[in-house]
Amino acid sequence: MAQSLEETPPSRISLNEEYRLLHEVADTLQSPGDTRTMLQQVMRILTGFSELNVESKAGVFLADNEKRVLRLYATFGDFTDEFLEKEREVPFGDCLCGRSAESGQLLMSDSCFNDDRHERRFEDMTPHGHYIIPLKSRARLVGVLFLYTQTHPTWYRFSQEVLLSIGGLIAAAIERQLNEEELDRYRKDLESIVRERTAELTAMRERLRRLNSRMEEVREEEKKRIAREVHDQLGQSLTALSLDISWLGRQDATRDALLAGKLADMQTLVTDTIELTQKIASELRPQVLDLMGLPTAIEWQARQFALRTGIQCRCEVGAPCRDADPGMATAVFRVFQEALTNITRHARAKEVWVTLECRTHELELTVSDDGRGFDPEILNAPDSLGLMGMRERVRMWNGAIEFESEPGCGTTVRVKLPVRQHGV
Ligand SMILES: Nc1ncnc2c1ncn2[C@@H]1O[C@H](COP(=O)(O)OP(=O)(O)O)[C@@H](O)[C@H]1O
Ligand SMILES: [Mg+2]
Structure with a gap:
């Protein structure tokens, strides 16, 4: 463990190198594409920065602050299946990464075999050191970045400043990207819901339209039938009645003035009723x-x-x-x-x-x-x-x-x- 940092200012050359590194990282973080690929690209850049003396092996955990666990999200370099499986979830406070998540501090570890904090073991674990960098966007922990080094490396003098700054940049980019991805998912979900509902509505409208048109047909048929019955049956009965009244009027027994007047009234009423039935029939259909x-x-x-x-x-x-x-x-x-x-x-x-x-x-x-x-x-x-x-x-x-x-x-x-x- 070597966490003490020298007080001397950086040389001109190393400052230039740092600017170049920061610039390259910031540039990558702004480029479009998916979050995982973007992080792998950043890890490639960091492992290529010679001052850090790191190996080509790194990874990023994302933090679930509610459940207080880290979840392995992206790796760069070769890792065994056992490692990938065991490191899928690391509780806050556990091993180096969990400790960094809990404290929000950058950790440096000389060797996994000598460091008590390195609690996790793997079958083919080779000796290595670590930079463990908390990824914080403002005060919020977004994840943890780990970089592999050789054992007992020469720690880079300005690792604290540079790596924490880069950690901040990565955290902000992850937050932004994940938000965008989530928004995108919501948008797609919404779109598919809208599509489904629209299809349902269209089908429902079509069913209603067919039902309506069928009911219309039935109504018209019914009107036709009633109109025919009123016109034919009722009309014929009334006509027969009218003929009978005329016949009655011609009989001797009905010569009586009172009866004759009554028969004439009946005739008028029947004639009016015949007209009325015809009107009703024709209004119906x-x-x-x-x-x-x-x-x-x-x-x-x-x-x-x-x-x-x-x-x-x-x-x-x-x-x-x-x-x-x-x-x-x-x-x-x-x-x-x-x-x-x-x-x-x-x-x-x-x-x-x-x-x-x-x-x-x-x-x-x-x-x-x-x-x-x-x-x-x-x-x-x-x-x-x-x-x-x-x-x-x-x-x-x-x-x-x-x-x-x-x-x-x-x-x-x-x-x-x-x-x-x-x-x-
Ligand atoms: N030719 C028209 N001239 C003036 N007003 C009309 C005319 N046709 C419809 N309207 C107006 O439109 C309204 C709605 O008509 P409608 O839907 O047929 O209902 P309703 O005839 O039962 O009132 C009527 O109340 C009337 O105010
Ligand atoms: Mg009307």
């Missing part, structure tokens, strides 16, 4: 849509709207889309009905313009009114369920819907749907 196609159904609905509301409705429809899917035609028709309902309920319009155009690859419907319009913020309101339903129906067919509106300036609803080649 206009037959015209199934029988005559979308353009005629739109014209028919526009006429009904004008009759019912007294609002003028100009309607321009083109030729039917030969390639339009019946489900898509239903979606457009339902969107149209909702647009008209909104005009009736909210717009206070005098006039409405409707166009339906079927181009080669696209179907476009516009519904404009000269009513009071609305604030576009309403589009995002959670209770705008009608508008949301319109959007959803259009989305199911990969289409686009726009609402152009401003208070006082009327409203235009524009729907564009791609027409695929499968009978829309």
